[in-house]
Amino acid sequence: MSTIIMSQCWPLQQLSVTQKAVLISLADQANDDGVCWPAIGTIAKRCCMSERAVRTAMDHLEAVGLLSRERRFNSSNVYSVTPAKFDASAVGTKAKRKAAKACTAPGAGGASDAGGAPDAVGGAPAAGGPARGAGLEVRPVPPNRHITIIEPSDEPSFPAVLPDAPPVVESETELQAACRAAWTAYAMAYRERHGAMPVRNAKVNANVKQLVKRLGVVEAPQVAGWFLRVNERMVVQGMHDLGLLLARCEAYRTQWATGRQMTATSAQQADQTQSNLSAAEEAKAILAQGRARNAG
Structure with a gap:
């Protein structure tokens, strides 16, 4: 996998959950140039979705510049993940036009094949009456999907692009970026040591956020990695659970900063050394008192 491509894909916005999952799956299998060649079935299993949903998501990613495909005969396609070419303005334009082609293509049953007026559906209007199907709304659908005519409804239709969200406080944006960096550093190190990616859920997300707040946006990702x-016994037995890090994150931060890990053995050695020093100081004090009495 390429941590470079992964770190560039995580912050991208204006993608659906399905599209983001497919993009991250491709980035996880890509090299540092963003090139990979997984089968559609493999991506579908990794993302827990159907192959049709994967293809639809890929069509959208290609339309907005995040993906390019080189199709090969009797073999897996070659994909190039290109987060640097993401065109956010194309989310509601290119992707919509590409989907609309399926509706107006020959044989699709659209206005170009109907032989009637552009606003008619399924043919020319009947004589002396309103156009057949007038007022019906035809929503563009992704390629390889059946065209469905949506019945008129009083419910408002949703725009292809959501309106601009209210401005986010700068500190919150910085916190979110630090949380992503901390999770990426932890997950990559976890996978290298244990051979599998750690589980991520709501509890883990809350732990990551608390870790960043307690250690700061700069040091938290480094300490997490x-x-x-x-190699403490309890930590190793707990498979380096993120909750164990959060419980003693300040102590682990000191160990990270000084380059010294305080294990049970080293703690016992330090305690024994302190005891020896205390005994030596006590013996010196007794000798000094004896000499003072003899001198008197």
């Missing part, structure tokens, strides 16, 4: 080097 370093944590997988800790």
Whole structure:
């Protein structure tokens, strides 16, 4: 996998959950140039979705510049993930036009084949009456989908592009970026040590956010990645659970900063050394008192 491509894909917005999942799956299998060649079935299994949903998501990613495909005969296609070419303005234009082609293509049953007026559906209007199907709304559908005529409804239709969201506080944006960086550093180190990606759920997300708030946006990602080097018995038995890091994150931050890990053995050695120093100081004090009495 390429951490470079993954880190560029995570912050991208204006994608659906399905489209983002397919994009991250491709980035996870790509090299540093963004090139990979997984089968559609493999992506579908990884993302827990149908192959048709994967193809539809790929069509959209290609339309907005995030993906290019080189189709090969009797073999898996070659995909290039290109997050740097993402055109956010094309989300509601190129992708919509590409889907609309399926509606107006010959044989699709659209106005170009009907032989009637452009606003008629399924043919010319009947004589002396309103156009057949007038007032019906035909919504563009992705390629390889059947065209469905939507019955008129009083419910408002949703725009292809959502209106601009209210401005986000700068500190919150910085916090979100730090949380993504901390999770990426932790997940990559976890996979390298344990051979599998860690589970991510609402509890884990909350732990990551608390970690960033307690250690800061700069040090939290570094400590999260370093944590997988800790060899304490409890931590190793707990498979380096993120909750164990959060419970003692300040102590682990000190160990990371000083380059010294405080294990149970080293703690016992430090305690024994302190005890020896205390005994030596006590012996010196007794000798000094004896000499003072003899001198008197």
